[in-house]
Amino acid sequence: MGLTAITYNFDPDKWYDSDLYLIQLKLKTGEINQNEYDEAVEILDKKLEGMWKRLDGTYQINNGN
Secondary structure, three states: OOOOOOOOOOOHHHHHHHHHHHHHHHHHOOOOOHHHHHHHHHHHHHHHHHHHHHHOOOOOOOOOO
């Protein structure tokens, strides 16, 4: 039985930017109010912080160099 290498191509900052865009769009279209927006961004920030803590240095972004 052989081993299989798995590449994990997840970019936390790109994920954050995509989710933040959706939250901003909801505010702009009136789907949520400013208080709901602020709360959603705070939750998103905490998720990103937790994600970086879990990665704990095991994740490195390759800038193509």
